[in-house]
Amino acid sequence: MQRKACLLAGAAALALSFGGPAMAEDSSDPIIIPIHNWSSQIVMSHILGEMLTENGNSVEFVSADSQAVYEAIRLGDVHLQVEVWEGAFAESFDAARAQGGIHAAGAHDAITREEWWYPLWVKDQCPGLPDWEALNACAEIFATPETGDRGRFLGGPVDWLKNDHERVEAMDLNFTVVNAGSAAALWAELAAAERNETPIVLFNWTPNFAEAVWPGEFVEFPPWEEGCLACGHPADGYLKIAAWDGMQENWPSAYAILSRLNFTNPQIAEMARLVDVEGLDPEDAAIAWMEENEDTWRAWMN
Amino acid sequence: MSASLDQHAASVGNRSHPLQTWQILLALAFVLAVGKALLPPGLVRPPEWMILPFDDWINAAFDFIRNDLGLVVVTRAIADGIEWCLDVTGNLLYGRNRWPRIGPVPWSVVLVSMTMLGYALGGWRLAALAGGTILWIAVMGQWRWSMETLSVILVAAPVSVLLGLVTGVAAWRWRAFERVLNPLLNIAQSMPHFAYMIPVVVFIGVGPKAGAVVTIIFSVPPMIRLTLLGLRKVPSEVVEAGKMSGASQWNLLTRVRIPTARTEILIGVNQVIMQCLAMVVLASFIGMPGLGQRLLQMLQALRIGPAFEIGITIVLIAVTLDRLSRAWAMRKPVHHNPGTSWARRHRLWLIWAGLAVAAWLLAQMVPYFHIVARGQALSLAGPINAVVNAFLDVVSPFTEALRRFLIVQVLIPFRDAILWLPYTTVLAVVAAAGWALGGWRSALVCLAFIVPIAMTGWWDRAMITVYTVLTAVTVAALFGIPCGIWAAGKPSRARRTLLVCDTLQTFPSFIYLIPVVMLFGVSDVAVLAAVMVFAAVPLVRYTVEGLTGIAPEMLEAGQMNGATRWQALRHIRLPLAFPTLLVGFNQSVMFALFMVIIAAFIGTQDLGQEMQRALSATDVGKGLVLGFAVAFLGLMVDHLLMRWSDRVRTGNRRRQGAA
């Protein structure tokens, strides 16, 4: 069965080389989609993968570091990235764009924000929130054995490269940054804190399933400015789609689908929820989401 | 008798000597620590002027080599060649859509082949192991990931072997080359895995080919070492016989030396395969697909059930590959009786061909035997999760209390104490240790290793690493050495323990994180536990080896003198085993260092964490500086412990001679 598909693809490639550029067909080479270490990105990548497979493309997934990926796209080692968060990746993305080879193929409607965050039960214990000065004033209630007198800020995995350490230093906050090993470790800590309503402040973002499970608020830091360490992250960041420059030429129809991709905050949160709360495998979560939202993604197909 | 008197007199003489240099150094360290408040800041923390921007220099050098010299073109061309090989194995093993587009080979065919291979190399037991592993992988629905991993090993291992062989032969042939190579190998083998990844990412990028390249680089050193060893060990008479047979230099190498060094070279192959597996799993950090990636995802998602399953798969693969390649290395040729027919001589090949064709036909008819689809796979994840959860419910109050106690009462105070020490104190202590064990020369060597660390500006991070390793190795020694002593009590027990240690050491280091994450979650204590377990294995092993390796007449002499078991242990066996034990400590520290760095991704605050950040930011300079810092720490400990071991060993010998 599979072999037959290969043969067909091969024949198509042959036809292409004889037929000349007039017949713009997608190349039979696989489109390589990078996978990162947060759930919605993985699920979205698989959704795209399913769509492209249905479109007749061959697709491969590789896991990649979420910062290094832009350099890889630029070189054509991987071909796209479906979730470029402004707060986290704008710097790497822009740096790669400046060198050429990579561009934004589209943008989601979703608005992103990544920031220090607390669940609502903390608000009673530390009056004056969400202001950051109020947070700093009651830092000691966040203290843990590891951090001694200072409050603990639970950061994301180090490879997300948030400037938390630098911010703590620049703003002279009474906090120590402890990095969780993974997103799941963040939620595990949050769930554990919920049991006794222990005060906790951690890294969180939207769109994310966590907003549905644990109501909470972002801490308000001074508004974002380019290159300012004593400021917050962008409050209404973009969520873009990055693509390799060669993609449009090699796989025109796949590229068209990619550029039509457009998810909203609730949709993305739902994807994350399927994995992080329901415990589905990302592949299964992608299929489950596609079954639920057939109209949405059908509209983006050719 | 008189010799021992002399020695005694000499040691008394030493003792009456006013003060030894190392004691002065130690006193100096003490004074520096006590008088910390009075010290100028430049003696407490490395002063600004002392910290050199090594990372900027390295970055500049890399930029120059990469872009201005255009080496990136070369490396990417090499990587493309490797990618082509990966495409072929990828197509054959898991049907990647690349030339030659005939894969994937049905799992049933692989099952038959591996079982036959196991049988040919090591009889039914090995056949069962190899077959069982393949069956587990296929039935548990882990085929694709496992084959992704194996397809890389299939490319990386032969390339490594070839590179290692050629380099090893060159080092054997040209003394000067060996002299240059040796220190490089020492550093390479004490650099943590991550340090290798960053330059590779710079030159090659991320993804499977980068993973393959880093795997190759990482696994070459042991092959070089063993090739060299094997060539050195070829009996001189065999070489002379070759010469007298009129062999030219080339003939001597290819037909006499290398075939005669077969066993060592094949043990090198075994090492390469095991290193490849360890690295391939870790290379998931730079985009290597397969089991490692899957395990990483599952661990990060804290999904213990699936993580556990993958862990079992990795362990099974490791043990199988290890046993197969070792059986191959140890295999001795056996003659056929004259007149044996062709079919009989090639009996195993024929059976294999028949079974493979049968399996292939079966796979064509029943798709299950071709590929086990997602829905058809068995999974133990549910039951494992249930068991683990039940287990955790029971132990979690205990582990939680333990964790809290360790953090508050032990770890934090100890860490703060180490961080509180002025760096000059640490330098003085290191110099004192060097001087005490190996004179001024060793003191200088140790300083040469540790002063650059102070100059990198990562002093505090390095001290956290030191603290983690120290704590872990100490705790590991506290239960590892008694374990070893107990195991050495009976020969059969000793043998079994060594086998267990052997097997544990074949596991890729990543595996050790699964149970600790399960028990302690993602925390400091989990890191410590993983490091501890990993570091305990060599300690147990060398304790057993040290205690069982004592000449029986020494023990008999003790028995004749009426020593009780405890006295024999305390006064005869332990002192004699001590040098071996020190070697165990040495390896334990090395393992701990490696593990600390790997464990970075479950949240540490030491060099490892910074290294992971450097990896994410593709900051070669920083990554290499950190890598060298770790390597230097390791080399320093290595130097000290080996010196000590040598000293004790010659001391033991002298004492025996005197007796």
Add this chain to the structure above:
Amino acid sequence: MADPVIRCRNVWKAFGPDPAGHVRAVEGGAPLNADGHVVAVRDVSLEVRRGEMLVVMGLSGSGKSTLVRCLSRLIDVTGGQITIEGQDIGALSERDLIALRRRKMGMVFQSFGLLPNRTVLENVAFPLEMRGQERGARIARARAMLELVGLAEREDYYPRELSGGQQQRVGIARSLAIEPEIWFLDEPFSALDPLIRKEMQDEFLRLKALSERAIVFITHDFDEALRLADRIAIMKDGAIEQCDTADRIVLDPATEYVARFTAGVDRARVVHAGALIQPLNGVAVEGPPVASGDTIRVLARRLIEDERGLIPVADASGRVVGALQRKAALDLLVGEAP
């Protein structure tokens, strides 16, 4: 007599940082082993002719193995000259040396030096393979050699599947595969147990008789030397103490050291009638002669029963070459000095 096949003149071999300088110093009277130098061969001169077998005997560390390696140029000498059929082997290029070994030399080693990955047959064929002989021919030749040493049945075996004695037979077969004119044997039987050793010595004598070669045989076993040798060179500290026939060594040891070796030897088993003869000088001796090649031990009964004071001795062709003093022979037989 024919020219010597191997001639060795004032050969020195020293190991250490500056071997040549050290040899000059020793020649000038400096101590033998100093400054990390070791002198293994010291001013050795000897000759071996075609059809002659020289046994080099010495205790371990006496330099005998080094000497044989100098003769085959497995190691280069520090001083002196070694010629093979008039050719200075120290001056040979790598290529010529290989050619010389391929044509003329065979060597047997103490621990056999077999290639573990090749069958017995392939081991024996190895020198022929190196010589570039075509496969069929070399297999046939190797089979013939195995036949000769009685291992034809074992040709498909691997060395480790054979006993020590059998392995050494393979070593011998390999060394003879190219029909060497010069045959070196470096303690070939030392690693074997005594019974096998005796058997192998007989085997060796049989093979030796098959063709005329120049043979250098190394041993540390004086009895073995006496049993096999045409001439024996006794080495001590790298130098040759005495180089002579077995009879002369036993009857007339040149140094104290050699005398100590011969002290425990049953001379009657070693000394031949021919070695004890006095010239006739016109004196008529009567009665049947004894053969000059028989040892006194062999002649024991006749010596006791014979009543003549002088017994005629005849060489292999039956010509009387001299007379044996019966009393001297009997003294030797009962172990008293002649």
